Amino acid sequence: MMEAVTPKTKLLFICSPGNPTCKAIPLSEIEKIASDTEKYTGLIVVDEAYIDFAGANSSAVCLMKKHNNIVVLQTLSKAFGLAGIRCGFCIGPPDVIQLMNNVKAPYNVNSLTSEVAINAMNSMDTLRKNVQSTLEQRALVRKELEALTDIVVKVYPSDSNFLLFRVKDDVKANDLYKKMADGGVVTRFRGNELHCNQCIRVTIGTAEENQKFLATMQTIWKELLAA
Numbered sequence: 001m002m003e004a005v006t007p008k009t010k011l012l013f014i015c016s017p018g019n020p021t022c023k024a025i026p027l028s029e030i031e032k033i034a035s036d037t038e039k040y041t042g043l044i045v046v047d048e049a050y051i052d053f054a055g056a057n058s059s060a061v062c063l064m065k066k067h068n069n070i071v072v073l074q075t076l077s078k079a080f081g082l083a084g085i086r087c088g089f090c091i092g093p094p095d096v097i098q099l100m101n102n103v104k105a106p107y108n109v110n111s112l113t114s115e116v117a118i119n120a121m122n123s124m125d126t127l128r129k130n131v132q133s134t135l136e137q138r139a140l141v142r143k144e145l146e147a148l149t150d151i152v153v154k155v156y157p158s159d160s161n162f163l164l165f166r167v168k169d170d171v172k173a174n175d176l177y178k179k180m181a182d183g184g185v186v187t188r189f190r191g192n193e194l195h196c197n198q199c200i201r202v203t204i205g206t207a208e209e210n211q212k213f214l215a216t217m218q219t220i221w222k223e224l225l226a227a
Contacts, residue, residue: 010042017050020190020201022158024054034067045071050160052079052131068093080120085113134161138204151221162203171224173198179220185213
């Protein structure tokens with residue numbers, strides 16, 4: 001068993017699903033690290049901001065009964081659509097939670113945030129509808145991007161509420177991203193990150209927002225190609 005956490009305890013952060021990779025880390029891989037305490041004796045902090053879009057039984061919370069060196073972070077910003085309240089939560093062993101309570105600022109969550117967060121957690125039907133709608137739109141946007149063979153080289157598999165795709169070298173992806181932003185469609189250029197050359201990340205929105213993104217991208221691509 002792992003010793004009680006101390007201020008010198010090592011921390012290993014795992015983002016699952018990752019950003020911008022979109023992919024969840026298999027629980028079997030997380031469990032390998034958690035169970036091999038000879039190689040790694042610290043805490044494994046699993047950031048699951050996008051986990052609600054990854055499917056059932058994908059959260060590392062299910063490993064915590066077997067391993068007391070796992071801490072899970074989640075948020076109300078994504079699937080709940082409540083980024084404005086800036087509220088998340090931590091699930092972990094009692095000694096870790098106690099240490100966090102010892103060092104956190106008093107009254108660090110205001111009453112309005114608390115009220116909205118509690119109401120959200122009591123409205124799981126709304127969460128499920130939000131997630132289902134996003135997954136349906138994600139599949140649609142993926143299909144339409146893959147059909148744009150004159151622009152898109154590859155659309156990567158996704159376990160999150162966004163898609164990462166690579167565009168052809170005919171136009172610089174960064175120029176495409178900037179021009180789309182000027183036209184009111186904000187995506188994320190990811191071409192500066194490892195193995196993400198010519199890649200753009202787009203968050204899945206409403207059906208109307210997604211169609212505007214697809215139309216704007218095609219229009220600006222043609223403009224840049226002509227230039």
